[in-house]
Amino acid sequence: MSNDATTTVDDRYRDASLPVEERIEILLSQMTLAEKAGLFFQTMISMGQDGELSDGDPVFGLPSNAEYVLGRSMNHFNLLGVAPTAGAMARWHNRMQELAASTRLGIPVTISTDPRHAFSDNPGAAILAGPFSQWPEPLGLAATRDAELVERFGDIARQEYTAVGIRVALHPQVDLATEPRWSRALQTFGEDADLSGELGAAYVRGFQGESFGPGSVSTMTKHFPGGGPQKDGEDPHFAYGREQVYPGDNFEHHLTPFEAVFAAGGRQIMPYYGMPIGTEYEEVGFGFNKSVLTGLLRERFGFDGIVCTDWGLVTDSEIMGQPFPARAWGVEHLTPEERMVKILDAGADQFGGEKCTELLIGLVESGTIPEARLDVSARRLLREKFELGLFENPYVDADAADAIVGAAxxxxxxxxxQRASITVLSNDGVLPLAAGIKLYVExxxxxxxxxxxxxxxxxAEADAAILRLQAPYDQRATMFENFFHAGSLDFPAETLAHVAEVAAQVPTVVDVFLDRPAILGPIVDSAAAVVANWGVSAEALLDVLSGAAEAKGRLPFDIPRSTAAVEASRPDVPFDTEDPLFRFGHGLAL
Incomplete structure (x- = not known):
């Protein structure tokens, strides 16, 4: 390794005729410590207006694009926000690659993203679709029970992502939604391990293609080893939700979908924030957990791909004007440097949501971390860039992007x-709606x-009513907390009273955006029909309600009968609420 940045560069790593492993070693042998360190950080980045480079984002505390690439030698970024056009995103991507090409070694940037294709008002879980085609959330994909459809979605998303330069998907999420109150169920494939594995594997095949290479989007499956068994369903972004519990001794069951993803060739893994309680594994967050990342993931499953931690395990930050401590669960007492050491010792390759390159450089310079340890992960991170073809062709055709993204x-x-995902739960004969009837709608x-x-x-004037509702959740203290719909599954009394009042006057259809399995009994008792969706347009809903499209959706989880049944269930055990109102797989035809 040369620490002299002025040394003449041996550019044979750009020779695509050489084996990838040889190219990696040629490049790695020339990298300075700072250049190696830059590989280890993947964090949020902002885009300038109309595809210009950004000077930073004060709301999220983000530096300029140039500071990231030139000042910190970083080249992995999670793109925030939605551009007005695909062409603008593509132009920004190309400008980022030009910036990277201006560095000593010209290592191209890799752009990642959270999901962009679904209807959602929850930026904590998804980003609005913008110019991209629009699909149901993963729970809705699960409701279709159609692995071919899911693979087709992945293939379309792959084409749209690559058109604008996005090469890593920070998804799929194959956690099992075994705790009904858990706030992250919407992005899962539901409660059943076999279905989650089947659809997760199809998702990966769609995004990565028949063989991994220049046309692929690398998938980062999350959240290993399964984030569903959260105590009381709380979210581990926050200290009150840091514990994962296994009263049913069912830790192994949550690994099932990941095994299917590994078999499908999933390239990257993100461990969860949560810390396991009462298991054989160390009681620290999974990103710090050597018994899980090395013992389980690397050794037992033989996974040699990239492991990137969930966001913000090392340093404290600020979100929306509120202090936000690092999610260093179980190791809160450690300094940021000590947390970094523990993450690398656990077997991770990248620090998600961090940009503190100076800490890693200092740890190597002090002898705390041997540079050889950096080389282990650097090889994995460089390999991905080489195999994605970024060194040969880092740029995209910005003029073509608008025609590809959101194509008809x-x-x-x-x-x-969307239509295939809509699930009819109850119907006393009001559906399908007759053509031309008088409708009252909310x-x-x-x-x-x-x-x-x-x-x-x-x-009173209507022949039928249609009411669209959001599944209930508790209001929390901060705006950021309220992005994560947690707490009670019971509808507010005023909502139930309003539904009952309307239903007493006219046959009423209630459609619920069911991002969690709400307590639907009182709604079912009042309404003439109840329908569930996981992100669909009004047109898609009305096509199904009117019989213009077939009702095909099936529940991806059980619907509990009561809050008491939820509280008595074991969060690590699927289908564990007593006498559910509707069971997994339920769905009526019209």
Whole structure:
């Protein structure tokens, strides 16, 4: 290794005719400590207006694009925000690659993203689709029970991502939604391990393609070894949700979907924030957990891909004006440097959501971390860039991006998936709705409904009513906490009273955005029909309600009968609530 940045560069690592492993060693042997350290950090980055480079984002405390690449030698970034057009995203990506090409070794940047294709008002779990085709959330994909559809989604998303330069998907999420109150269920494939594994593998195949290479998007499957068994369903972004519990002694069951993803060739893994309580594993967050990352992931499963921690395990930060401590669960007493040492010793390769390159450089310079340990992970991180073809062709065709992203064919496929995901839970005969009837609606634009019936102003005037609801959740102290829908699954009394009042006047259809398995009994008792969705347009919903599209969706989890049943269930055991109102797989045809 040369610490002299002025040394003449041996650029044979750019020769695509050489084996990748040889190219890695040629490049690695020339990298300075700072250049190696830059590989280890993957964090959020902002885009300038209309595809310009960004001077930073004060809201999220992000430095300029140039500071990241030139000042910190970083080259892995999670893109925040939605550009008005795909072409703008592509132009920004190309400018980022030009910036990277100006560095001594010209190591290209790798752009990643959280999910961008689904309907969601929860930026903690997903980013709005913007110009991309729009699909149901993963729970909705699970409701289709269609692995071919999921693989097709992955293939379309792959084409749209690569058109704008996104090469790593920080998904799929194959955690099992075994704790009904858990706030992250929406991005999972539900409660069943076999279905989650089947769909997770299809998702990976779609994104990565038939063989991994220049046309692929690398998938970072999360959250190993399964984040579902959260105590009381709380989210481990926050200290009150840091514990994962296994009263059913069912830790192994949560590994099942990951095994399917490994068999499908999943390239990267993100461990969860949570810390296991009462198991054979160390009681520290999974990103710090050597018994899990090395003993289980690396040794037992033989995984030699990239392991990137969840965001913000090392340093404290600020989100939306609020102090936000590092999610260093079980090791809160350690300094940031000590946390970094423990993460690397555990077997991780990258620090998610961090940009403190100076800490890692200092640990190597002090002899605390041997540089040879950095080389182990650097090889994995460089290998991914080489195999994705970023050294040969880092740029994208910005002029073509707008035609590819959100293409009519892709949007039609997303619309069809939305319709296929809608799940009819109960129906006393009101569905399908007759053509041209008088409809009273809430939560649906009247102009949309006009194609299906005559909109009236009051329930008393209507032949039927349609009410769209959001599954309930508790309001918490901060805006950021409220991005994570947690707490009670019971609808507020005023919501139940309103549904009952409308339903007493007219046959009423209630559609619920079911991001968690809400207590639906009182709604079912009042309404003539109850329907579940996981991100669908009003047109898709009305097509199913009217019989223009077939009702095909099936529940991806049980619907509990009561809060008492939820509280008595074991969070690590699937289908464990007593006498559920509707069981996994339930769904009516019309």
């Amino acid at each position: 064919e892709f949007r039609a496929a997303g619309d069809a998936a 939560g649906v634009a009247p102009e949309t409904v006009a194609a299906y019936g005559d909109v009236v102003a009051t329930p």
